[in-house]
Structures are given as C-alpha cells and as structure tokens.
Amino acid sequence: MRRYISRTRQTLTIWNRRRNTTMNAQLHPLEVNPITGEPFLRLRSHPNIIITPPRDEDIPAFIPLLNDVTICDWMSGPPYPYTVEHSTFWVNKCKSECEPILKQLHDAKDNPEPIIVRDAPIRYIREVKEDGTDVFIGDVGFIRCPMGELMSPKGLPLGTFDWENKQKMEDENNALPAGDPRIIWSIGDFLDPKYHGKGIMTDAVRTFLHEWGIPRMGIRHIWAATHTGNIGSVKVFLKNDFKLIFTHEEHAVAKGKMRGINLLEWKMDSDK
Numbered sequence: 001m002r003r004y005i006s007r008t009r010q011t012l013t014i015w016n017r018r019r020n021t022t023m024n025a026q027l028h029p030l031e032v033n034p035i036t037g038e039p040f041l042r043l044r045s046h047p048n049i050i051i052t053p054p055r056d057e058d059i060p061a062f063i064p065l066l067n068d069v070t071i072c073d074w075m076s077g078p079p080y081p082y083t084v085e086h087s088t089f090w091v092n093k094c095k096s097e098c099e100p101i102l103k104q105l106h107d108a109k110d111n112p113e114p115i116i117v118r119d120a121p122i123r124y125i126r127e128v129k130e131d132g133t134d135v136f137i138g139d140v141g142f143i144r145c146p147m148g149e150l151m152s153p154k155g156l157p158l159g160t161f162d163w164e165n166k167q168k169m170e171d172e173n174n175a176l177p178a179g180d181p182r183i184i185w186s187i188g189d190f191l192d193p194k195y196h197g198k199g200i201m202t203d204a205v206r207t208f209l210h211e212w213g214i215p216r217m218g219i220r221h222i223w224a225a226t227h228t229g230n231i232g233s234v235k236v237f238l239k240n241d242f243k244l245i246f247t248h249e250e251h252a253v254a255k256g257k258m259r260g261i262n263l264l265e266w267k268m269d270s271d272k
C-alpha cells in the first residue's frame, strides 16, 4: 500500500501544479500536442514513440499490416484477408471507446482528484519523426478479458476450459464498474514488423500499464494470452513481470486452424 500512496502524493503535486496552467490536469500523465491538441503518452525508454487516440487516417495503415502473415497469424481476432471494411470497423470501434473517455476527462477538469475511468483515451502507437510528423506503427489496448471460458463459476482449475459459461462470465466481468479491482483485463497488441525486436512493445506495455492502466483505470489483474509458439509476445509479458500460468496445445480454432494457448498472469502486489 505504501508505494501506491506515495506515488499518488507525487501525482497530486504535479496535479496541483498543472491545475494552475491551462492544461487539463485530468489528462495527467498524458502530454498534449500543442498544435493539434491531441493527448499522447510518450514511452519511457523510447521517447520518439508515442501512444495517441485513433484517427480516421489510420484506416489504410491497418490493411497491409493485418494482411502480413507475420502479424495476422498470431492474432485470433482480426479476420483474414483484412479489408478496408474491417479496418474502418476497427478504427471506428477504437474511436468509440477512446472518445467518450476523453470527453469524461474534459468534463471532470475542475475535479480536484484524478478520476478513475473505464478505458484509456489513447490506443495507437506512432513513431515521431525528426520533422515532428508521426507514422502509425501499431496498436496496444487494455481490454476486459475475452476469455470467459477460463473464469469458471464451477471453480475449475485454471487451464480447464468451461465453454458453456464463457459468455456469462465475460458479461459479469464486463459489468464490473470502472476501477473495480476484481476486473480481469487482457491486452491486445501488434507492431509493424519493421519495428520488431527493438523493445518497443515491452516498453509500450510497461508505460501504458504503469502510467495509465494502474493509476487511472485501476488495473490490478491481467490475463494475457498468446498462441503457443509466439515467443516474442510471451517475452514482452515476461519482461513486464507476468508469470506463465499454463500452456495448452489445443484451445480454439482461429483462421481455420486449432491454436494452442499460453496464459500469462500479472497481479499487482498487495503492498502497492
């Protein structure tokens, strides 16, 4: 508990300082682009990489990336082949999740305490070039866990799939209010292959979780799943203090093939 309280005090000091400027302190620790007014989170170890809200112009950028087998074969969610309709749907979905949070933060600008919100106003990863322009390079989001088959009401051990109660368990997890420590979260992410292996996603997960997820969404418990064989993704989570809980070679069919699952878990230490 001690470390969390001291971090909160530190936050409030910065908070009060910012309240005296025109910047909305509710956006802390996000920065704001002075030209576009767009909030963004700068990665801790890669200052030229930022996470911003989605933009309409991102729609074409998703299409080649989610048709690239080095990306899409590791992801269960996005369809293949990935079309402009899929991309439009996805960017609009992300916008519909981020924009209300930004509005909520603006509406709460006179609130003296940082509010806890259901989601983040930021989602897409961009590289900032020397001339100040930026380019879309990936996606990272903390979402309510979509693996209800693992949250068995029958108390089955982790690693047993209860498909019958999947939807019920996801509905219960989705219904928990913002900041509820019982919420089980998951992470969805991918990065343009040109940027792989440079520590960017490890840093993106770390920065997002510690700068926004924990203090502003109240994230305390995460289950991250990867297909078996996805060494890079497993390493991203292990390097962020997740523990590998189990590996199962037959989990579910995705893109026409039976896929295995690695389940990694992160829980916030009870003393923070």
Ligand SMILES: CC(C)(COP(=O)(O)OP(=O)(O)OC[C@H]1O[C@@H](n2cnc3c(N)ncnc32)[C@H](O)[C@@H]1OP(=O)(O)O)[C@@H](O)C(=O)NCCC(=O)NCCS
Binding pocket: 070, 071, 072, 074, 075, 189, 190, 191, 192, 195, 196, 197, 198, 199, 200, 201, 202, 203, 225, 226, 227, 230, 231, 232, 233, 235, 236
């Ligand atoms: C998984 C992914 C997001 C990792 O992003 P990244 O920025 O390249 O990851 P990092 O550079 O932070 O790498 C973390 C570790 O994994 C290693 N790694 C990354 N990609 C790897 C790969 N394809 N094979 C083996 N190791 C890999 C890195 O070398 C690093 O290890 P190290 O610290 O021991 O050197 C990226 O590879 C990707 O977009 N993959 C396709 C989509 C995907 O798998 N999404 C996740 C679904 S669960």
